[in-house]
Amino acid sequence: MGAKAAIVGAGHTRFGALDAGPRALLRNAVDAAFASVDRGAERSVVDEAYLASLGFGGWQIGNSAAVLAEELGQPGLPTTHIENACASGGFAIRAAVAALGSGAADLVLVAGVEKMTDVPSGRRRYWLGVSGDTEWERLAGLTFAGVYGLIASRYLSDHRVGPEALAEVAVKNHENGALNPNAHFRKVLRSDQVLRAPRVADPLGLYDCCPVSDGAAALLLARADLARRFTDTPVYLEGLGAGSDHLAVQERPELTRFVASRRAAEAAFRAADVDRGRISFLEVHDCFTIAELLALEDLGYAAPGEAAEITLSGATRRTGRLPVNPDGGLKAKGHPIGATGVSQAYEVFLQLRGAAGARQVPGATRALTHNVGGAGATATVTIFAAG
Amino acid sequence: MGAKAAIVGAGHTRFGALDAGPRALLRNAVDAAFASVDRGAERSVVDEAYLASLGFGGWQIGNSAAVLAEELGQPGLPTTHIENACASGGFAIRAAVAALGSGAADLVLVAGVEKMTDVPSGRRRYWLGVSGDTEWERLAGLTFAGVYGLIASRYLSDHRVGPEALAEVAVKNHENGALNPNAHFRKVLRSDQVLRAPRVADPLGLYDCCPVSDGAAALLLARADLARRFTDTPVYLEGLGAGSDHLAVQERPELTRFVASRRAAEAAFRAADVDRGRISFLEVHDCFTIAELLALEDLGYAAPGEAAEITLSGATRRTGRLPVNPDGGLKAKGHPIGATGVSQAYEVFLQLRGAAGARQVPGATRALTHNVGGAGATATVTIFAAG
Numbered sequence: 001m002g003a004k005a006a007i008v009g010a011g012h013t014r015f016g017a018l019d020a021g022p023r024a025l026l027r028n029a030v031d032a033a034f035a036s037v038d039r040g041a042e043r044s045v046v047d048e049a050y051l052a053s054l055g056f057g058g059w060q061i062g063n064s065a066a067v068l069a070e071e072l073g074q075p076g077l078p079t080t081h082i083e084n085a086c087a088s089g090g091f092a093i094r095a096a097v098a099a100l101g102s103g104a105a106d107l108v109l110v111a112g113v114e115k116m117t118d119v120p121s122g123r124r125r126y127w128l129g130v131s132g133d134t135e136w137e138r139l140a141g142l143t144f145a146g147v148y149g150l151i152a153s154r155y156l157s158d159h160r161v162g163p164e165a166l167a168e169v170a171v172k173n174h175e176n177g178a179l180n181p182n183a184h185f186r187k188v189l190r191s192d193q194v195l196r197a198p199r200v201a202d203p204l205g206l207y208d209c210c211p212v213s214d215g216a217a218a219l220l221l222a223r224a225d226l227a228r229r230f231t232d233t234p235v236y237l238e239g240l241g242a243g244s245d246h247l248a249v250q251e252r253p254e255l256t257r258f259v260a261s262r263r264a265a266e267a268a269f270r271a272a273d274v275d276r277g278r279i280s281f282l283e284v285h286d287c288f289t290i291a292e293l294l295a296l297e298d299l300g301y302a303a304p305g306e307a308a309e310i311t312l313s314g315a316t317r318r319t320g321r322l323p324v325n326p327d328g329g330l331k332a333k334g335h336p337i338g339a340t341g342v343s344q345a346y347e348v349f350l351q352l353r354g355a356a357g358a359r360q361v362p363g364a365t366r367a368l369t370h371n372v373g374g375a376g377a378t379a380t381v382t383i384f385a386a387g
Numbered sequence: 388m389g390a391k392a393a394i395v396g397a398g399h400t401r402f403g404a405l406d407a408g409p410r411a412l413l414r415n416a417v418d419a420a421f422a423s424v425d426r427g428a429e430r431s432v433v434d435e436a437y438l439a440s441l442g443f444g445g446w447q448i449g450n451s452a453a454v455l456a457e458e459l460g461q462p463g464l465p466t467t468h469i470e471n472a473c474a475s476g477g478f479a480i481r482a483a484v485a486a487l488g489s490g491a492a493d494l495v496l497v498a499g500v501e502k503m504t505d506v507p508s509g510r511r512r513y514w515l516g517v518s519g520d521t522e523w524e525r526l527a528g529l530t531f532a533g534v535y536g537l538i539a540s541r542y543l544s545d546h547r548v549g550p551e552a553l554a555e556v557a558v559k560n561h562e563n564g565a566l567n568p569n570a571h572f573r574k575v576l577r578s579d580q581v582l583r584a585p586r587v588a589d590p591l592g593l594y595d596c597c598p599v600s601d602g603a604a605a606l607l608l609a610r611a612d613l614a615r616r617f618t619d620t621p622v623y624l625e626g627l628g629a630g631s632d633h634l635a636v637q638e639r640p641e642l643t644r645f646v647a648s649r650r651a652a653e654a655a656f657r658a659a660d661v662d663r664g665r666i667s668f669l670e671v672h673d674c675f676t677i678a679e680l681l682a683l684e685d686l687g688y689a690a691p692g693e694a695a696e697i698t699l700s701g702a703t704r705r706t707g708r709l710p711v712n713p714d715g716g717l718k719a720k721g722h723p724i725g726a727t728g729v730s731q732a733y734e735v736f737l738q739l740r741g742a743a744g745a746r747q748v749p750g751a752t753r754a755l756t757h758n759v760g761g762a763g764a765t766a767t768v769t770i771f772a773a774g
Binding site for chain 2: 004048054055059060061062063065066067069070075076078079080081082083084085091094095097098099100102103104130131132133134240241242243244245246247251259260263264267373374377378
């Protein structure tokens with residue numbers, strides 16, 4: 001079936017250790033989204049709003065959707081808070097597209113936010129850890145870095161590859177992030193720096209892990225048939241897919257494939273009815289370097305173990321044949337949990353309109369976003385096309 | 388427009404202080420929902436699942452949607468956690484109906500759960516309080532009982548009515564709850580007991596407040612045109628509405644009307660295109676007795692101040708002309724936050740199929756549910772009709 005929704009505006013704050021609280025971050029992203037609409041959009045025309053957030057910085061934990069309506073300047077508006085851990089943004093976009101597709105709304109606001117620095121450290125650890133399985137992982141002390149470290153060990157061992165492939169993910173994404181004015185890290189790295197960095201969860205070192213970031217991103221999504229009221233260059237959502245998996249990694253038959261990502265990708269490609277070769281670039285969920293390798297395989301761009309070789313070949317660089325994470329990815333751009341899935345779509349909006357500046361992927365016409373919750377317990381994949 | 392969705396199965400646990408944890412509660416409600424489908428439904432036929440919960444008992448706080456897919460026995464399924472405080476259930480139903488209406492799904496599971504007793508008391512207070520405004524209410528020590536106490540004071544003063552109308556809400560709902568085998572409280576109360584009970588937040592006493600309950604409820608929602616595959620007596624969702632308001636009560640022009648409820652009701656009645664007089668009974672959000680009076684007014688069944696008189700007249704009793712909360716309401720049935728909105732629809736499913744036993748509203752053909760998040764910051768209204 002044809003696209004039911006299109007992005008007609010998008011806004012983004014800087015990602016990083018910021019002074020602003022979650023309310024102000026949301027407001028800034030929403031304001032920027034409205035400012036980006038070519039022919040303008042009245043705030044009163046928005047029919048619904050969806051908020052993606054894990055914990056709103058531990059501040060407004062319950063009923064935080066109401067804050068989004070307030071910061072939009074439309075208290076009264078139907079507004080829904082969606083929480084699927086690090087995949088909250090992808091699932092919020094999906095819910096918004098369902099609202100548009102069902103005829104319940106013509107124009108919808110989706111915003112994601114997280115405030116993770118400058119909150120009491122005990123609470124910060126709590127909010128990061130709560131998305132893993134409580135009984136078998138969190139209470140046993142197994143952090144996300146720990147889980148991904150186990151996955152990376154298995155991957156390197158099964159496929160007899162060295163840590164250089166992981167390091168190359170970091171090098172590439174930092175190179176891209178250096179060109180992104182919103183990125184948390186804008187410093188380029190050399191492979192030997194990544195390989196010699198202090199270990200976090202072997203084989204993952206400091207530069208294999210995404211940072212703890214504050215930030216927000218917002219999208220204005222319109223019904224596809226109304227999109228040209230707002231702009232001549234909407235970006236269409238051609239296919240959406242989602243999936244889940246056992247929450248505890250120990251329940252899964254394999255460590256190095258995420259069933260949730262695979263199901264999401266299959267559904268998205270089926271809905272969009274396009275071949276993988278027609279996607280110009282990917283925005284994948286690289287919370288740790290190993291996650292980018294898994295993503296290439298789960299999304300169907302590499303056979304098991306091949307992602308390492310493809311990455312080392314330079315194919316996934318911004319100038320390669322399949323650019324991955326031209327905005328720097330979670331690794332360099334940062335990962336404010338609820339904002340991440342929305343931020344991926346923001347990057348697609350810029351790129352497919354040729355507005356990504358120094359980091360533009362030349363001639364990009366289609367893109368895919370891949371957003372993962374926790375260590376693969378939930379995931380979304382969305383395929384976008386230029387208007 | 389015609390109904391896009393119908394309930395074809397529904398399940399419910401007991402509400403109360405239960406031994407079971409949130410996983411087991413969810414499983415029991417989901418199993419009961421499947422068992423209730425007249426012609427049966429395979430679990431593998433479910434396309435999506437939506438989980439309504441505030442904090443999952445403080446246990447699996449992040450990514451808890453994945454637990455629902457696991458307890459359904461379908462890890463892999465797209466699953467979304469929706470959190471709009473006490474209105475999580477209503478908003479989850481709304482998201483599920485959008486998924487059905489957009490063509491993305493044919494059969495959807497919606498489940499709500501909360502585990503609120505037998506968790507460390509510090510965490511329990513935290514989870515209850517987090518749905519109020521953090522800056523102006525929670526951190527200032529203003530609890531929900533406090534907010535509703537202020538609202539009740541203003542209501543009684545503005546309309547020159549006595550606390551007997553509040554007491555009558557409790558008496559009526561306990562009378563109904565006594566007939567509901569799933570209710571937390573099955574004890575009838577006399578008006579003088581309510582009026583003489585220890586004060587919680589004057590003019591609200593102990594029996595003006597709903598209890599802290601554990602419990603779960605689940606619904607199977609099908610596309611309207613497919614509903615008769617599952618049963619000869621589906622219950623159709625004719626109209627859905629939602630709204631929001633300033634999170635902090637101090638920002639609102641009036642204490643005694645909830646803009647969110649009013650907007651939700653207007654939208655639901657517009658979508659269903661039915662008159663208020665054609666609704667056989669109401670399930671309203673009576674977290675405190677005063678909330679039931681506000682609901683009657685916000686839903687358009689009484690002018691400001693009139694709800695007290697209508698209630699004292701006996702009209703809202705199960706045998707009156709406009710029965711309200713035949714299942715006992717939050718007041719007597721209990722209020723496991725995320726489960727409440729789903730539980731309201733469960734009651735409608737029984738009643739509109741003539742299966743509510745001793746508490747059956749005779750001849751019920753249409754019903755309305757009203758679910759409020761926090762002290763009115765978010766709300767949904769849904770109108771249902773017998774098949």
